[in-house]
Amino acid sequence: MSETAARFDRLVEIMDQLRDPGGCPWDAEQTMESLQPYLIEEAYECLEAMERGDRKAQCDELGDLLLQVVFQSRIAKEERAFTLDEVIDGICDKLIRRHPHVFEDNRSLDAGAVEQQWEQIKRAEKKGKQRSIVAGIPPAAPALQRAARLGEKAARVGLDWEDVAGVRSKVLEELDELEAARQSGHQGDLEGEFGDLLFSLAQWARHMDLEPEAALRRATRKFTDRVQAIEGILAQRNETWERVTDLDALWNEAKGLSQVAPKG
Numbered sequence: 001m002s003e004t005a006a007r008f009d010r011l012v013e014i015m016d017q018l019r020d021p022g023g024c025p026w027d028a029e030q031t032m033e034s035l036q037p038y039l040i041e042e043a044y045e046c047l048e049a050m051e052r053g054d055r056k057a058q059c060d061e062l063g064d065l066l067l068q069v070v071f072q073s074r075i076a077k078e079e080r081a082f083t084l085d086e087v088i089d090g091i092c093d094k095l096i097r098r099h100p101h102v103f104e105d106n107r108s109l110d111a112g113a114v115e116q117q118w119e120q121i122k123r124a125e126k127k128g129k130q131r132s133i134v135a136g137i138p139p140a141a142p143a144l145q146r147a148a149r150l151g152e153k154a155a156r157v158g159l160d161w162e163d164v165a166g167v168r169s170k171v172l173e174e175l176d177e178l179e180a181a182r183q184s185g186h187q188g189d190l191e192g193e194f195g196d197l198l199f200s201l202a203q204w205a206r207h208m209d210l211e212p213e214a215a216l217r218r219a220t221r222k223f224t225d226r227v228q229a230i231e232g233i234l235a236q237r238n239e240t241w242e243r244v245t246d247l248d249a250l251w252n253e254a255k256g257l258s259q260v261a262p263k264g
Contacts, residue, residue: 012084015070019078032075039068051217097121119156133157145213147202160203167204174200222258229254 001009018027046061073084098121101107101114109117133156137149154160161167174197181189205212230250234240244250 011066011070012074015067015074019074027071030071030075032072035068035072035075039065039072042068051214051221097125142213144198144202144216145211147199148206148212151203151206161207164204164207167200167207171197171200171204225258226251226254229257233257 015027018024042061042064046058046065049055049057049061069087070084073082073087076082077084096103098118099114100121101109101117134150134153137146137153139146141149151160161170174193178190178193178197181193184190202212205215230253233250233254234244
């Protein structure tokens, strides 16, 4: 047995001990439903560490995600739904099945051809099942991310703009329609047009090889850092938000601090 396999077995044994009679009361009372928010939380914490480039934190968060796999598999075993072995076998079989150029005929393919092959094999596996071209994207996924993925799937059958300029024109069109809705004073139309604008912006990002969800996260993180920098300045000067007379100057001062701050 390899050292990695031994470590994985140790994690499984720890989980078994926590769930077995005489183990931890908290772990023993968890259900699939109670674990749902933890799965999402750990995934986002891992993503945050990745975006910061903090590999130590990423290592810790990946461990928390791995715990979720083992934890849910243990509960599923108790429910006689599936086992951890089935989880592992399933992903191993899928990887081999969808990489025939590696595990069968040793063909040389570029990344684009590999992605196309993956989709072809995936469709063949679903043959006989009524399945939309836009299926497979979780409804609970972040909206901007889901919009981009929907655009990707639609593009595979030609439902897409020819180039970046075409998407940009659509964004400008949606801006005009949003303004018309605003002037009409109808809140329902306004929300719908704003949604159309966001969807078009996600496609514009996709055409520029950008991840709209990641771009928005960076923007919100930048805004958060800027506000916290202002709060630091105010604390140093023993001032409060209410006493600030020139917010623009304070904002630019904080912006200057963020531009010279060391990264990492």
